[in-house]
Amino acid sequence: MTHDDHGDEHHDHDHGHPHDHGPFQPDLKEPSEDWEFLEIALRELLIDKGVITAREVEDKIEEWDGKVPENGAKVVARAWLDPAFKKRLLADGNKAVAELGFEFPGLKLVVIENTSKVHNVIVCTLCSCYPRALLGLPPLWYKSREYRSRTVREPRAVLREFGTDLADSVEVRVVDSTADCRFLVLPRRPDGTDGWNEEHLAKLVTRDSMIGTALALTPQGERSS
Amino acid sequence: MTKRGVHDMGGDAAGPIDRHEHEPSLAERRIDAMMLLMRDQKRHLWLTDENRRTIESMAPGDYEAAGYYERWLHALRGLLVEKGVLTEAEISERLAAVRARYDAAEPTA
Amino acid sequence: MSPRFKIGDRVCVRADDHEGHHRTPAYLKGKSGVVVKKFGAWRNPEELAYGKPGLPKQPLYMVKFEMDGVWAGNGTYAKRDTVTADLYEHWLEPDGDRQTGSGT
Structure with a gap:
């Protein structure tokens, strides 16, 4: 099990034999x-x-x-443009993101849609569960005691700290990732983006909008609250 | 109220969220990578659940004082010993050697 | 093992202490909510965490709680706000009075 089994030839000049850990990078x-x-x-x-x-x-x-929020943004933009894809995405996140070439192994990827009535925001109070396989490593604040403790009890205050102020008529739904699912928020498509293509739309999809602490950017590329 | 672990913090009072972005350092990304390697199909030394259990059993003061990847490193060390891959003696010895090496290379403390 | 609960059922989270690793957060213990999604069955993390097989698999549910039912006014939320968690079946009990018809 010491040899490389990736099968890539350029790995064969390996550091696998004992006592070779140099030169130290x-x-x-x-x-x-x-x-x-x-x-x-x-x-x-x-x-x-x-x-x-x-x-x-x-x-x-x-x-x-190579795992970065832009990958999620691509998924979101596709869902905004293609209702059939969106339906598949909401039904089975793992399968739908695979259509775009993204693997999400081992865990269930659940995509939840923000609407005019419900705004979802993701947290993991017990550790720091995050859709890493798609978005990459979570931001530091997501792993902090402050975010993990407060979001389930004072979601409106937390959202305000992120500059997101929602009407009381909207249900804020805090999604605590306590088990084998990883959640990705499908933010609402901003008004004023009719006719935009996927690449253009994806630029409005921030990491935070897929966590739910923010909305997607405005067509001018600004934060909206 | 039920008893709860230090990690089980939902609903606790806490201060404002520090929203500064932080680019993970090379050391942090290496810890991340090693954790993934330990659990991959080739090695399959333990499961995420065992990581979590190890982190949750840290003394509350240590848990709070440790950064995220320090906790992971604590789990990595603990599980490598638990699974018989490394011994505590080996780790202590190597740790001392690494320190000595860097001290020698950089006399400016 | 066929799931005990279905979507729409009212359930109560067991208020038990549990020594060792488990994935039921304390703030929801003893609280009552509604099953909103079913996520199949998964090996039990309470066993997996100690190198055991975690079988039989436990059905997993997304349960939605009203913020006010959890915090009784002691928080910063609007009246209609909610919180969900994913909970394994052995942590859930039917919520006697208000159950909306799971079987008899």
């Missing part, structure tokens, strides 16, 4: 915190023992660097 910043030294120690030990290779770590980082 320089960190952008020298480690100074205890945990940074621990990260290095564990990584070196795992490489020395053949549990992982340095190349596998680098490839995994690269793979995850």
Whole structure:
């Protein structure tokens, strides 16, 4: 299990054999915190023992660097333009995003639609569950004690901190991701975007609008509340 | 009221949300990558649920003081030992060696 | 194992303490809500967290709670606001009085 089984030829100049963890790739910043030294120690030990290779770590980082909110924005823009796709997306998120080439393995991707009556906002009070496989790593605030604690109890105050002020006639529905589903908000399509193409629409779909802390941008590209 | 763990924080009072963006550092992305590798089909050393259990059993003070990826690193270390991949002795020894190496390379503390 | 609840059923979250890993948040324990979605059945995280198989799988439901039913006015929300959580069947009980007809 020490050899690379990716099947990519350019991986074959490998770092897989024991005691080869050099040259050390320089960190952008020298480690100074205890945990940074621990990260290095564990990584070196795992490489020395053949549990992982340095190349596998680098490839995994690269793979995850490719997961960005723009992927979700593409999904949302497609749903705004194509009612049949939207229907499939709301029925089975995993299958529908696969149509656009996005994998979402292991967990159930549930897309929930914001409407004029219901505004959904996602949180994970118990840890930090997030549709990472599509949007990439969550923002720091999503993982914070403040966001995780307060959103289920004072959603209107939290939304206001994000500049999102909704009428009392709208039901704010806080979705606590407590189990095996990962939620993606399908924000409302902004008025004044008739005739826009997918690429153009996708630019209005922010990460926060897919978490539900914000609305999609206005046609002028501004935040709306 | 029921007893609850330090991680089970829904409804607690807390201050304003710091909404600054933060680009994960290389060290943080490496921790993320290692966690994913430990759970992938090739290695399959443990499940997400075991990660969570390990993090939730941190002492409350440690949990609060730790950053997100410090908690993950705590889980990584704990589970590697629990699953018999590494020993605590090996980890301590390597940690000391890594520190010594960086101290030697950078005398300016 | 066929799911015990269906969409529209009123359910109450068990108010039990549970030593060890579980995915039922404390703020919802003892609270009453409505099943709004069913998400199939999943291995039980209370066992998976300790390296056990987590079988039989537990049906998973999205349950919706009125904010006011959870916080009784002690929060910042509008009257119609709600919160949902995904809860495994063994944490749910029929909510006696107000149940809207699941079986007999």
